[in-house]
Amino acid sequence: MAMNELALETRGLSKNFGALQVARAIDFRLERGARRALIGPNGAGKTTFVNLITGVLRPSAGAVLLRGEDVTHRSQIERARRGIARTFQINQLFRGLSVLENVCLAVGERTGACNNLWRAAGARPEVVDESIGVLEALRLQDDALRPVGELPYGRQRLVELAIALAQRPKVLLLDEPAAGVPSAESHIILEVFERLPQDIAVLIIEHDMDVVFRFARSITVLVAGAILTEGAPRDIAADERVRALYLGEHAHG
Amino acid sequence: MQHVLNVAVGLLLDGLAYGMILFIISVGLSVTMGLMGFVNLAHGAFAMAGGYVTVTLMSALGVPFLPALAGAFVIVGAASVAFERLLYARLYRANELDQVLFSIGLVFMAIAAFTYFYGPAPRPIRVPAYLSGSVDLGFRTLPAYRVFMVAVGAALVAALWFGFERTSLGAKIRAAVDNRHMAQSVGIHVDRLFTMTFALGSGLAALGGGLAVNLLGLTPTFAIQYLVFFLIVVAVGGLGSIRGAVVAALVLGITDNAGKYLYPAGGAFFIYAATIALLLLRPAGLYGRD
Amino acid sequence: MAGTERSPGAAAEFLLRRHRWRPAEALPWLIAIGAYFAFPDYMALGTQILIGILFALSLDLILGYAGIVTLGHAAFFGTGAYAAGLLAARLGWGEPLSALLVAGACAALAGLVSGWVLLRYRGLTLLMLTLAAAIMLYELGNARADITGGFDGVTGIVVKPLFGRFQYDLYGHTYYLYALAVLFVMFLVARRIVYSPFGQALVGIRENLRRMQALGSPVHRRLVTIYTISAAMAGVAGGLFAQSNAFVTLSALGFERSATVLIMLILGGTGRLYGAFLGATIYMLLEDSLAKLSPEFWELGVGLVLVLTVLFARGGLLGLLEQAARRLRRWR
Numbered sequence: 100m101a102m103n104e105l106a107l108e109t110r111g112l113s114k115n116f117g118a119l120q121v122a123r124a125i126d127f128r129l130e131r132g133a134r135r136a137l138i139g140p141n142g143a144g145k146t147t148f149v150n151l152i153t154g155v156l157r158p159s160a161g162a163v164l165l166r167g168e169d170v171t172h173r174s175q176i177e178r179a180r181r182g183i184a185r186t187f188q189i190n191q192l193f194r195g196l197s198v199l200e201n202v203c204l205a206v207g208e209r210t211g212a213c214n215n216l217w218r219a220a221g222a223r224p225e226v227v228d229e230s231i232g233v234l235e236a237l238r239l240q241d242d243a244l245r246p247v248g249e250l251p252y253g254r255q256r257l258v259e260l261a262i263a264l265a266q267r268p269k270v271l272l273l274d275e276p277a278a279g280v281p282s283a284e285s286h287i288i289l290e291v292f293e294r295l296p297q298d299i300a301v302l303i304i305e306h307d308m309d310v311v312f313r314f315a316r317s318i319t320v321l322v323a324g325a326i327l328t329e330g331a332p333r334d335i336a337a338d339e340r341v342r343a344l345y346l347g348e349h350a351h352g
Numbered sequence: 353m354q355h356v357l358n359v360a361v362g363l364l365l366d367g368l369a370y371g372m373i374l375f376i377i378s379v380g381l382s383v384t385m386g387l388m389g390f391v392n393l394a395h396g397a398f399a400m401a402g403g404y405v406t407v408t409l410m411s412a413l414g415v416p417f418l419p420a421l422a423g424a425f426v427i428v429g430a431a432s433v434a435f436e437r438l439l440y441a442r443l444y445r446a447n448e449l450d451q452v453l454f455s456i457g458l459v460f461m462a463i464a465a466f467t468y469f470y471g472p473a474p475r476p477i478r479v480p481a482y483l484s485g486s487v488d489l490g491f492r493t494l495p496a497y498r499v500f501m502v503a504v505g506a507a508l509v510a511a512l513w514f515g516f517e518r519t520s521l522g523a524k525i526r527a528a529v530d531n532r533h534m535a536q537s538v539g540i541h542v543d544r545l546f547t548m549t550f551a552l553g554s555g556l557a558a559l560g561g562g563l564a565v566n567l568l569g570l571t572p573t574f575a576i577q578y579l580v581f582f583l584i585v586v587a588v589g590g591l592g593s594i595r596g597a598v599v600a601a602l603v604l605g606i607t608d609n610a611g612k613y614l615y616p617a618g619g620a621f622f623i624y625a626a627t628i629a630l631l632l633l634r635p636a637g638l639y640g641r642d
Numbered sequence: 643m644a645g646t647e648r649s650p651g652a653a654a655e656f657l658l659r660r661h662r663w664r665p666a667e668a669l670p671w672l673i674a675i676g677a678y679f680a681f682p683d684y685m686a687l688g689t690q691i692l693i694g695i696l697f698a699l700s701l702d703l704i705l706g707y708a709g710i711v712t713l714g715h716a717a718f719f720g721t722g723a724y725a726a727g728l729l730a731a732r733l734g735w736g737e738p739l740s741a742l743l744v745a746g747a748c749a750a751l752a753g754l755v756s757g758w759v760l761l762r763y764r765g766l767t768l769l770m771l772t773l774a775a776a777i778m779l780y781e782l783g784n785a786r787a788d789i790t791g792g793f794d795g796v797t798g799i800v801v802k803p804l805f806g807r808f809q810y811d812l813y814g815h816t817y818y819l820y821a822l823a824v825l826f827v828m829f830l831v832a833r834r835i836v837y838s839p840f841g842q843a844l845v846g847i848r849e850n851l852r853r854m855q856a857l858g859s860p861v862h863r864r865l866v867t868i869y870t871i872s873a874a875m876a877g878v879a880g881g882l883f884a885q886s887n888a889f890v891t892l893s894a895l896g897f898e899r900s901a902t903v904l905i906m907l908i909l910g911g912t913g914r915l916y917g918a919f920l921g922a923t924i925y926m927l928l929e930d931s932l933a934k935l936s937p938e939f940w941e942l943g944v945g946l947v948l949v950l951t952v953l954f955a956r957g958g959l960l961g962l963l964e965q966a967a968r969r970l971r972r973w974r
Contacts, residue, residue: 153856179858191856193849196842199653203839204846208859213843216867220839221657231653244656266857391766442953448765449711450952453908456901457948464942580777580897587770618785624778628771632759635767 105167106131106300107183107270112151112161114324121147123325124161129270133300134292136315136332140344144324145304146188149272153185154178166269182269186259186276188304192247198258199243202230205265233265236294238287253280257287264291271295273303277310289313312336320344361492363610369498369567371605372505374578376560378585379512379597380553386529386592386640388546390440391448393455395557396582397462397575402428402558403565404466407475417480424562429555436550441543459575466572477565497566504563508556512594525549529592530641581608584627590640599638661837670919674822678815685814686886691926692821693882698907698918699825699832700875705904706913707836708868709848710761713769713900714776715876717756718749720783720895722877725749727796727884728789736802742824742881749877750870757869761862764851773897780895795891799884817886824882828875833915835871844868845913905944908951911958920959 107129114122121144129135137145150156152163154175162171163178170178193201206226207213221227234240237257242250247258256279263271277285285307292314295301305311311318311332318335320327328338335341381395402424409420439458443451483500486493516522528535528542536542561574568574585604589596604623611619630638677688697719704710722745729735729744760771783790790796803809808816835841843864846854854861884890893899902925910921933940955962 175855176858176860179856185856187853187856191850191853193846193853195849196845197656199656200842203657204842204854204859205857207839208843208854208857213839213859213864216835216838216840218839219658219661219837220842221654221661223839224654226839227654227657243653262853262857385766389766391769439949439953446952447711448769449705450956452711452713452769453904453948454952456905457945457952460941460945460948462945464938464940464945467941468938580773583770583773587766591766617787618781621778621781621785624774624781627774628778631763631767631771631774635763 104131108164110162113159115159121324129300131300132298134316135302136311136318137302137304139321143321145321149274153183184263184266184268185272186263186274188274190255190259194248197244198247201247201258202233202261202265205262206230209266233261237261253284256280271299271301275304277307365498367606367609369501370609371602372501373560373564374585374605375598375601377557378582380556381582382586382597383592384550384553387549388444391451394458396579397459398428398554399557399561400575402561403570406562407477421559421562424558425555428558429551432554433551436547463572463575475570479566509598516594588630588637590637593639596637596639685818689814689817689821689886691923692825693879694922694926695919696825696828697876697879697903698922700872701903701907702918703868703872708844712772714772716895716899717776717779718753718873718876719880721752722749722880723884723890723894726881727799727890730799731796736800738801738804738885742878745881746874746878750874753870753873757866761865783892795889797889799888801885821882909958911960914960917958917960
């Protein structure tokens with residue numbers, strides 16, 4: 100596959116906390132338009148991996164490439180501006196603001212509207228219209244004017260996703276997006292995934308195997324900070340090592 | 353030449369004694385801030401209270417100096433438990449601003465209360481004869497109280513180091529400073545640990561306050577007058593680091609003392625400039641964790 | 643500001659509604675003008691209150707909106723005060739408005755430089771850095787008594803008539819109106835900023851820094867920008883202070899002033915613009931009467947109010963009023 104077809108690549112990405120190795124020379128590639136799931140037992144280093152990609156953490160060794168460009172030494176903010184967006188395992192919302200404002204911030208920061216000190220917020224219809232559009236996609240439009248803190252947890256989880264979508268990312272990293280969402284609403288998430296622009300590369304960390312198998316076209320298995328195996332969902336499901344891993348985990352807990 | 357040497361030795365000893373006071377008062381603040389992340393600007397009020405307890409025990413009840421210091425340690429330490437449980441504990445999860453405002457509020461109330469009962473004028477202290485004279489070393493005489501201060505400080509450093517590094521309580525505190533959740537999950541009662549540490553730290557502050565009366569004087573504003581220095585010791589040394597508190601307190605004590613003598617107009621300026629420079633380079637302080 | 647040609651949807655309307663003037667917002671200005679006629683003998687105190695409001699308002703921009711906790715805001719007030727004071731006393735630059743501009747510009751420069759360096763840090767480190775930086779400035783002023791006049795301060799500040807026409811009377815009527823006008827202009831600027839998209843981004847930083855970074859928001863630049871604006875505003879307040887008192891001492895820079903402005907704002911309520919008005923007015927009125935009566939009880943009272951505010955009324959007095967209004971509405 101040609102280099103420019105890769106949305107995201109890591110080369111030998113490693114991270115140590117003292118003697119503890121949480122990422123071991125991870126070579127990882129995510130193509131444009133990928134629908135990849137990252138699975139693995141608790142403590143495998145999945146969230147750490149996301150933090151290394153987004154620039155929250157600095158790697159001890161290795162490189163992160165975004166559409167062929169080495170962004171290893173770029174800050175989190177610069178990477179976000181180059182098209183990486185993420186959701187968090189635990190909601191990171193602007194709790195004092197309305198749902199609409201939460202999304203408007205993402206749109207405003209992306210378009211540069213937030214550089215304006217003088218015009219009134221809301222005076223630019225395109226920012227508001229776009230934000231409303233994102234909310235409609237997630238069926239959040241009726242809650243648009245409510246403070247986000249008043250929403251039930253599952254709805255807040257959708258706002259978490261809405262903010263990331265409003266960034267119009269090239270690479271979207273979803274850290275357990277369906278966790279805590281009632282099953283009645285988790286289909287909304289899957290529908291949204293289906294309607295995502297085709298060229299976005301999506302990496303999803305998820306424990307709910309239903310979501311994984313319905314969404315992912317390929318799966319990467321991470322164990323103890325290293326990639327155990329990668330492949331199509333069918334192959335991964337048939338992989339003895341993976342089965343042992345999950346059966347073992349279920350047997351214990 | 354002899355004169356220069358005399359001045360140098362005098363400045364060094366004064367500075368060391370002063371630094372020891374800063375250490376004794378600040379070390380409790382450093383550990384409690386490291387443990388719970390609580391920005392307690394009222395720590396100086398416990399030191400001030402310790403000074404008044406010492407003076408009152410001596411003048412009103414005729415308690416000798418050393419037992420009065422022990423009394424200050426115990427009384428203020430015990431009283432601080434009530435403050436910790438009733439007030440501070442409510443704000444462990446609050447943001448820094450709330451903690452700052454709350455503890456500044458306590459400082460104001462403490463200053464007002466002590467001014468009401470003791471008046472704004474400095475309180476004198478009569479230290480025993482064996483501490484008010486000078487010590488003859490044969491080739492040189494040194495002021496006894498300074499020597500005593502340095503000895504007490506050194507003894508406390510040793511005791512705290514031993515307690516911190518070699519006892520199970522110390523190990524628990526260190527574990528909790530490092531990672532509170534981890535400590536909690538291995539069965540350490542962090543709440544109880546903090547109450548104990550808070551009491552110990554406040555008691556030490558009171559002890560330092562009692563010891564400071566003879567060197568720095570005692571008025572109700574003591575609670576705020578040296579507050580910035582206590583904070584500098586904590587921040588520069590690194591939260592929760594006894595070694596850091598020792599180093600920072602002694603360096604600060606010696607330089608501030610020497611600065612006042614050698615360059616009275618601008619000495620303090622350089623202390624703050626140095627503090628800023630150090631914090632810019634090492635935001636977590638000399639021995640703190642990032 | 644009404645007359646929008648395009649009819650925006652309910653959502654945009656919701657956002658726009660907030661920055662439209664509400665009738666109640668005329669109240670503080672009506673009171674200020676009313677006080678001018680009702681209490682002509684208290685214009686000196688009134689002027690100081692207006693200056694206090696402006697100073698607290700400048701703090702609200704960074705603390706209330708952007709969530710920057712500082713213990714050294716007086717550094718900018720003092721910079722402005724000394725700039726205006728020294729201009730008039732040493733260089734004979736007595737024209738008040740241009741001197742005020744210079745005061746604001748000097749403080750803005752101090753804010754830009756210190757903010758650019760310090761606002762990379764957070765939490766306790768930032769708290770210590772702002773505190774140490776402000777005290778350092780104070781000590782610098784102390785060390786260079788040849789410039790600042792040391793503890794005696796800068797005296798002999800003579801201000802020329804405003805616009806070359808309005809003389810200053812003994813009771814400070816002119817100063818009161820002058821300060822009121824300056825406060826109004828500054829308030830318009832502050833109000834504009836907090837309701838702008840930029841202001842929304844500041845609130846975003848206050849509410850969730852982590853998420854703003856993940857959004858790619860240039861957080862440092864935003865913080866430095868508002869810090870500089872806030873410093874300029876504090877500098878203008880300081881300039882007014884120097885002009886109306888005709889002297890400046892080191893206390894203009896002191897820690898106590900940083901603490902006091904914080905207390906005023908907390909008392910009134912942060913992140914609400916009008917909290918500065920309420921807090922500064924009540925604090926300074928009470929201080930004027932109670933502090934002279936019994937300094938201890940005044941100090942005890944301030945301490946108690948702080949503790950109670952933190953424990954029970956995080957929104958300050960305005961927050962309590964809002965709560966009461968909400969309850970009343972629900973009750974009806």
